[in-house]
Amino acid sequence: MIRIEGLAKSFGSREIVKDITLTIRKGEIFTLIGPSGSGKTTLIRLLDLLDHPTSGTIIFDGVDTATSEKGRLAIRRRMGMVFQKPAVLNTTVSANVAFGLKFRGVPAEEARDRVQQALDLVGLVDLAGRRAVTLSGGEMQRVALARAMVTHPDLLLLDEPTANLDPVSSDLIEDLILRINKKFGTTIILSTHDMIQGQRLATRIGVIMNGRLAQTGSTNEIFYQPKGREIARLVGIDAIPGGIVTENRDGHALIRIGETCVEAMTDLRAGQRVALGIRPEEVSLTPADASLKRSSVRNQFTGRITKMVPSGPFVRVSVDCGVR
Numbered sequence: 001m002i003r004i005e006g007l008a009k010s011f012g013s014r015e016i017v018k019d020i021t022l023t024i025r026k027g028e029i030f031t032l033i034g035p036s037g038s039g040k041t042t043l044i045r046l047l048d049l050l051d052h053p054t055s056g057t058i059i060f061d062g063v064d065t066a067t068s069e070k071g072r073l074a075i076r077r078r079m080g081m082v083f084q085k086p087a088v089l090n091t092t093v094s095a096n097v098a099f100g101l102k103f104r105g106v107p108a109e110e111a112r113d114r115v116q117q118a119l120d121l122v123g124l125v126d127l128a129g130r131r132a133v134t135l136s137g138g139e140m141q142r143v144a145l146a147r148a149m150v151t152h153p154d155l156l157l158l159d160e161p162t163a164n165l166d167p168v169s170s171d172l173i174e175d176l177i178l179r180i181n182k183k184f185g186t187t188i189i190l191s192t193h194d195m196i197q198g199q200r201l202a203t204r205i206g207v208i209m210n211g212r213l214a215q216t217g218s219t220n221e222i223f224y225q226p227k228g229r230e231i232a233r234l235v236g237i238d239a240i241p242g243g244i245v246t247e248n249r250d251g252h253a254l255i256r257i258g259e260t261c262v263e264a265m266t267d268l269r270a271g272q273r274v275a276l277g278i279r280p281e282e283v284s285l286t287p288a289d290a291s292l293k294r295s296s297v298r299n300q301f302t303g304r305i306t307k308m309v310p311s312g313p314f315v316r317v318s319v320d321c322g323v324r
Helices: 040-047 069-076 093-097 099-103 108-122 137-149 167-184 195-201 219-224 229-234
Strands: 002-011 014-024 029-033 055-060 079-082 155-159 187-192 204-209 212-217 238-249 252-257 260-265 273-278 304-311 314-320
Touching: 002 040, 014 040, 014 212, 029 040, 029 167, 029 195, 040 155, 040 187, 079 137, 093 099, 093 108, 093 137, 099 108, 099 137, 108 137, 108 167, 137 167, 167 187, 167 195, 187 195, 195 219, 204 219, 204 229, 212 219, 212 229, 229 238, 229 273, 252 273
Parallel strands: 029 187, 029 204, 079 155, 155 187
Antiparallel strands: 002 014, 002 055, 204 212, 238 252, 238 273, 252 260, 304 314
């Protein structure tokens, strides 16, 4: 669907997007994750042809987008874009959704039918006659989605579409994204700083760090096999002291950290120094006097709880196990 080769974008002397090469497949939901200021929005704008790259190429469905403005407009008409902060016109909801059809010269009767279908898709049929500016933030974002989908795009780009929404509205938008992809086979590129949202929605994920594409892969690869400490920290893996692989038998390794030995699954060879991390949800806490002899847990440590901090529906627990 889209092939990006050596893509870069600078503003003055500052390079925001740096040498990105990537292929996005037809019909997938490709999610871009990364910290604020990493270049996600700039990359989305480049893919939507709103900005011109400083260097590199974007091939859309076999066509080089480095063409005339008329040619770029023809390509853009096959795309839909929803921004982080929805912009609506001070007209009715129906008129907002019909906006793109008007510029495409779609006949009035056909436009009415398509607007009705788009509003039905996002669950706003009953609000068709309301002034769009009187809607809630979540409703405005659904209007923006309807306005994008009414043109039947081959590619839908979403720049942090739930960043300013409450949890209920966010769930509605996420459900819409999945339904649009499944019902119409629309290729979707989504940027988000919400790691859980990235996991829920993505077919594949790309991690943007400091303007570079640091890693691509499935949700399992990104969240359980991150390439480097920065990515591990981004996806919620806590660092623990590094160590040295003392032996490795068919991928089952022993790693020594000071006087402690840890078992792990890895292809790294004996003698290599490694960084270690663990997902908090994979840790089980049991009173020290409870018997764990029959447990299947490979690594067991005795420690003292030093801190407990609420984190939404969870509690983040810090434990000092004396491992240095």
